[in-house]
Amino acid sequence: MPVSFPPALVRSLDLLRCPVCRMPGLRPDRDRGALRCPARHAFDVARHGYAGLLTGARATSGDDAAMVRARERFLATGAYAPVRSAVARLAAASVTGRAAATVVDSGCGTGHYLAGVLDRLPGARGLGLDTSTRALRAAARAHVRAAAVSWDVFRPLPLADRVADLVLDVFAPRNPAEFHRVLRPAGRLVVVRPTGRHLAELRDRVPAMVAVDPVKERRLHRALDPFFEAVGTERVEYRASLDGAAARDLVLMTPGARPLDRGEQGTAGPLPGRVTVSVLATAYRARLTGDGSSI
Numbered sequence: 001m002p003v004s005f006p007p008a009l010v011r012s013l014d015l016l017r018c019p020v021c022r023m024p025g026l027r028p029d030r031d032r033g034a035l036r037c038p039a040r041h042a043f044d045v046a047r048h049g050y051a052g053l054l055t056g057a058r059a060t061s062g063d064d065a066a067m068v069r070a071r072e073r074f075l076a077t078g079a080y081a082p083v084r085s086a087v088a089r090l091a092a093a094s095v096t097g098r099a100a101a102t103v104v105d106s107g108c109g110t111g112h113y114l115a116g117v118l119d120r121l122p123g124a125r126g127l128g129l130d131t132s133t134r135a136l137r138a139a140a141r142a143h144v145r146a147a148a149v150s151w152d153v154f155r156p157l158p159l160a161d162r163v164a165d166l167v168l169d170v171f172a173p174r175n176p177a178e179f180h181r182v183l184r185p186a187g188r189l190v191v192v193r194p195t196g197r198h199l200a201e202l203r204d205r206v207p208a209m210v211a212v213d214p215v216k217e218r219r220l221h222r223a224l225d226p227f228f229e230a231v232g233t234e235r236v237e238y239r240a241s242l243d244g245a246a247a248r249d250l251v252l253m254t255p256g257a258r259p260l261d262r263g264e265q266g267t268a269g270p271l272p273g274r275v276t277v278s279v280l281a282t283a284y285r286a287r288l289t290g291d292g293s294s295i
Helices: 007-011 065-076 081-094 112-120 133-139 176-182 200-205 216-224 244-252 257-261
Strands: 027-029 034-036 042-044 102-106 125-130 146-150 164-170 183-194 228-241 274-286
Touching: 007 125, 007 146, 065 133, 065 244, 081 112, 081 164, 081 183, 081 228, 081 274, 102 112, 112 125, 112 146, 112 164, 125 133, 133 146, 164 176, 176 183, 176 228, 183 216, 200 244, 200 274
Parallel strands: 102 125, 102 164, 125 146, 164 183
Antiparallel strands: 027 034, 034 042, 183 274, 228 274
């Protein structure tokens, strides 16, 4: 029986190119439930709605099922709603004048932030990339105008040149050269990352949680500077109240998850009921050459 593909995925096919031969023109093979390029390379479309472009050893890496469930539960509490709102504000300001913008979310996770941006941009379409098949199941249904594709951001992105109006990178790894390649000349990159104060109370109680690198901002600037220049930064900082379940989920969705999975061993006392949320959200534009074209 022919497979019915998610409409958002079909509408995103013009953005994609084959990750094997780099040719554009991926098309649905509804009999097989796959996407095929003109050279006949095929990529399965999961019954959950995402396209499996990432093949090989890392195809199933990323957040596991327990971490994804914890993230979904935690984000549903609204504790990170101010962060989501800041991302949507920056995104809306970055694509003014384009009624039908294309938004690419690199390391999209469950699609939570991409959905917030699409709610703010009624004419936009979204495409989320992530290595975690568990997270992509959620991302594929996060928004009616969002498609989801499995991919490793450290590899060349399976996207054509200059197709995105906006690239989101929210608490995710970065590939500046590829972000620059896929953005239109007037496009924007929005990067969200934690400050040293982010979740400090949890890190004090859960030693296994990864600390924020004190030179993170310097490394970020060094990585992005050849390709992008900042046009505006918003600091989002507030105290969030958490019940015990939310606090545990917040730890479970981070690199400190595994100690708590073993009966909360490795904690240095009860989890706190209030934590500091502290992030920086920056919009960047592509650097231009002397003749005014993108580098």
